Amino acid sequence: MHYFDHSATTPLHPKVKKLMGEVGDFHFGNPSSVHAFGQKAKIVIETARGQMAKAVGCNSNEIFFTSGGTEANNLVLWNLIHQNKKHVVTSVIEHPAVLKVLDNLEEFGVSYTAVGVDKNGGVNPNEVQNAITADTGLISIMLANNEMGTIQPIREISSIAKEQGIFLHSDAVQALGKIPINAKDLGVDYMSFSAHKFYGPKGVGALYIRKGLKLQPLIIGGSQERRVRAGTENTPGIAGCGLAAELAVNSIQDTHTHLESLAKAFKEEIKRISPDVIFNGHPKKNLPGLVNVSFPGYRSDLLMIYLDREGIAVSSGSACSSGDIKPSRILSEMEINDEINICSLRISFGTGNTLEDVDYLTTCFKSTLERIRSSA
Amino acid sequence: MPEHIIVGMSGGVDSAVSALLLKEQGFDVECIFMKNWEEDSDYCTSEQDYKDALLVCHELGLQLKTVNFSIEYKKRVFDLFLKEYAAGRTPNPDTLCNKEIKFKAFLNYAIQLGASRIATGHYARLDQHNGSVILLKGNDGNKDQSYFLFMLNQHQLKKAIFPIGEMTKKDVRNLAREKGLPNYDRKDSTGICFIGERNFNDFLHQYFKSDPGNIIAVNQKIVGKHDGLTFYTLGQRQGLGIGGGHGEKEEPWYVVDKDIKNNILIVAQGHDHPDLFHTYLTVEDLHWITNQEPTTKNLNVKIRYRQSDQPCSVNITNGTAIVKFDTPQFAVTPGQAAVFYDGDICLGGGTIKSRN
Numbered sequence: 001m002h003y004f005d006h007s008a009t010t011p012l013h014p015k016v017k018k019l020m021g022e023v024g025d026f027h028f029g030n031p032s033s034v035h036a037f038g039q040k041a042k043i044v045i046e047t048a049r050g051q052m053a054k055a056v057g058c059n060s061n062e063i064f065f066t067s068g069g070t071e072a073n074n075l076v077l078w079n080l081i082h083q084n085k086k087h088v089v090t091s092v093i094e095h096p097a098v099l100k101v102l103d104n105l106e107e108f109g110v111s112y113t114a115v116g117v118d119k120n121g122g123v124n125p126n127e128v129q130n131a132i133t134a135d136t137g138l139i140s141i142m143l144a145n146n147e148m149g150t151i152q153p154i155r156e157i158s159s160i161a162k163e164q165g166i167f168l169h170s171d172a173v174q175a176l177g178k179i180p181i182n183a184k185d186l187g188v189d190y191m192s193f194s195a196h197k198f199y200g201p202k203g204v205g206a207l208y209i210r211k212g213l214k215l216q217p218l219i220i221g222g223s224q225e226r227r228v229r230a231g232t233e234n235t236p237g238i239a240g241c242g243l244a245a246e247l248a249v250n251s252i253q254d255t256h257t258h259l260e261s262l263a264k265a266f267k268e269e270i271k272r273i274s275p276d277v278i279f280n281g282h283p284k285k286n287l288p289g290l291v292n293v294s295f296p297g298y299r300s301d302l303l304m305i306y307l308d309r310e311g312i313a314v315s316s317g318s319a320c321s322s323g324d325i326k327p328s329r330i331l332s333e334m335e336i337n338d339e340i341n342i343c344s345l346r347i348s349f350g351t352g353n354t355l356e357d358v359d360y361l362t363t364c365f366k367s368t369l370e371r372i373r374s375s376a
Numbered sequence: 377m378p379e380h381i382i383v384g385m386s387g388g389v390d391s392a393v394s395a396l397l398l399k400e401q402g403f404d405v406e407c408i409f410m411k412n413w414e415e416d417s418d419y420c421t422s423e424q425d426y427k428d429a430l431l432v433c434h435e436l437g438l439q440l441k442t443v444n445f446s447i448e449y450k451k452r453v454f455d456l457f458l459k460e461y462a463a464g465r466t467p468n469p470d471t472l473c474n475k476e477i478k479f480k481a482f483l484n485y486a487i488q489l490g491a492s493r494i495a496t497g498h499y500a501r502l503d504q505h506n507g508s509v510i511l512l513k514g515n516d517g518n519k520d521q522s523y524f525l526f527m528l529n530q531h532q533l534k535k536a537i538f539p540i541g542e543m544t545k546k547d548v549r550n551l552a553r554e555k556g557l558p559n560y561d562r563k564d565s566t567g568i569c570f571i572g573e574r575n576f577n578d579f580l581h582q583y584f585k586s587d588p589g590n591i592i593a594v595n596q597k598i599v600g601k602h603d604g605l606t607f608y609t610l611g612q613r614q615g616l617g618i619g620g621g622h623g624e625k626e627e628p629w630y631v632v633d634k635d636i637k638n639n640i641l642i643v644a645q646g647h648d649h650p651d652l653f654h655t656y657l658t659v660e661d662l663h664w665i666t667n668q669e670p671t672t673k674n675l676n677v678k679i680r681y682r683q684s685d686q687p688c689s690v691n692i693t694n695g696t697a698i699v700k701f702d703t704p705q706f707a708v709t710p711g712q713a714a715v716f717y718d719g720d721i722c723l724g725g726g727t728i729k730s731r732n
């Protein structure tokens with residue numbers, strides 16, 4: 001399959017798909033019902049909660065299912081309006097599901113400071129420390145960036161947060177299934193996940209809430225998810241999320257090795273084809289299988305059209321709902337100039353990709369670069 | 377191999393039917409959705425436009441790709457638009473957008489993608505005359521868009537196709553409905569693309585500070601206050617805020633002129649006030665589509681989009697045209713395009729610099 005955009009979304013794992021079908025067929029009861037149909041559905045959800053908890057190193061009662069990563073982030077951030085301390089320290093490379101929420105919270109008295117990143121896309125913990133004010137109630141820094149793949153120093157930041165008595169949230173949507181995650185080790189208070197990034201279904205995700213903390217619901221109604229998230233549970237989705245997390249974490253070593261070998265092969269060949277390419281992001285502290293590369297002089301949208309014609313999916317900037325390509329905000333924050341910025345592509349390999357796929361990809365890159373050069 | 381044509385798809389019915397016609401004529405058609413403006417508010421319709429374009433292409437079985445020229449648009453069109461406004465003029469960004477973006481950046485891009493020509497859903501026609509490409513009005517007199525295309529040159533027009541130029545809007549919609557195109561009854565877009573449906577003055581206020589001054593009638597009497605000359609257009613009637621009691625008669629007020637130096641907005645009462653009409657105008661930055669100055673002096677001119685042809689005589693010296701209208705014209709507006717016609721032929725035009 002010539003799909004190299006797994007950071008945007010992933011296909012369903014066949015086992016996940018199978019389970020979701022079974023749940024839909026046989027466990028369709030309302031989990032809140034006390035009869036056997038309801039009980040079966042409840043068991044499905046609690047099984048998934050256990051799988052999810054195990055996958056991220058926490059207890060089952062610390063996992064709350066949501067409609068996705070965006071909702072999980074919103075749940076944490078909107079609770080700031082109930083807090084006394086209303087200042088947030090975050091970073092400029094957070095997803096809009098954090099930054100836009102914070103913008104919207106301004107009218108409710110919430111303010112924030114977004115720290116910058118270095119040229120590799122990394123947040124400096126000292127800058128986080130320096131941005132803290134007497135009014136800071138929350139730090140929200142992603143575990144790994146979606147565009148660059150740079151892994152952020154959450155452990156260091158959590159020591160700072162603890163020292164100062166500030167809660168720490170981490171958007172881990174990109175990280176689960178690619179790097180080991182342990183909520184206790186990381187020392188976070190809240191962490192967001194999204195199933196479709198790890199071969200689970202779309203429209204479901206989870207929020208880790210450290211034991212002892214309590215959030216007010218965003219979606220208000222019934223008493224589902226221990227009153228943190230009302231609404232009849234998406235049983236097939238939740239089942240899929242749990243199993244997908246378990247499968248992803250069980251095979252994380254193999255996945256890591258596989259994705260890194262694909263990325264390595266791709267980088268070597270691309271470097272050979274086009275020696276002036278620039279690889280963006282951190283050379284080591286990086287998600288496996290995610291390559292952000294600039295081809296100076298070749299607009300990324302042009303490259304994408306040529307590749308798309310060959311059935312190849314890659315992305316440029318972050319995937320954007322109106323289907324357009326614009327200078328990447330993240331690359332701009334890394335002080336990469338617009339000319340290089342608009343020549344950047346993100347290739348994110350997945351478990352289904354093979355070395356043959358990489359061959360096809362690099363062959364198409366080669367012919368595309370040649371064709372563009374000859375038509376210029 | 378059939379000729380490879382790239383169609384600029386906007387999501388509207390005109391470009392959709394253009395793609396449909398070319399496909400039926402056997403061309404190898406590929407569609408590109410162009411985004412030239414980054415959303416700065418909820419007013420931007422590009423999300424909906426993209427969805428419509430996608431559904432049309434799906435229906436037609438055509439590929440849709442996207443491209444973003446917002447950096448180019450900002451540099452080559454919008455910055456100039458603001459500069460003209462700051463100088464008190466009323467520019468038309470759409471003529472510049474055609475010259476710099478659709479028929480330059482986009483055209484080059486399409487060529488890089490292997491296309492031999494591009495097509496757009498403009499209501500205009502092309503023909504050959506003495507070895508040159510000539511631009512003709514669209515057959516739908518009410519929709520003719522040649523006015524917006526007058527800045528194009530031979531190279532640009534040689535690479536262009538306007539598949540619906542022979543058709544009326546009604547025919548276009550009927551054909552779209554007949555062929556099951558989902559956007560057949562979509563509302564026509566109005567106004568300047570990046571402003572969309574929002575209030576024009578609110579938009580300008582994002583870029584220009586208020587600079588209040590007096591509104592003075594042509595008889596020197598102060599009749600009100602303005603908010604900044606930038607926010608007014610010559611001939612404007614609404615939004616002047618001149619209360620009753622100032623005039624000798626109960627007729628609406630119109631903007632006659634802007635005194636930039638003294639920050640005064642000059643107004644007159646009644647649509648037929650002689651100060652609102654001019655017989656002469658000066659046009660600069662002339663461009664002729666066939667690179668030839670017109671050989672006859674007696675031409676028609678349009679000084680705004682969708683205006684009916686206005687007979688005039690034209691004298692050109694040193695790249696400046698002095699135009700004398702047969703009948704005086706209401707609200708001749710510096711910054712707008714004056715486009716010359718000989719019958720159906722759009723000859724070219726320029727920017728209105730002054731009038732008297």
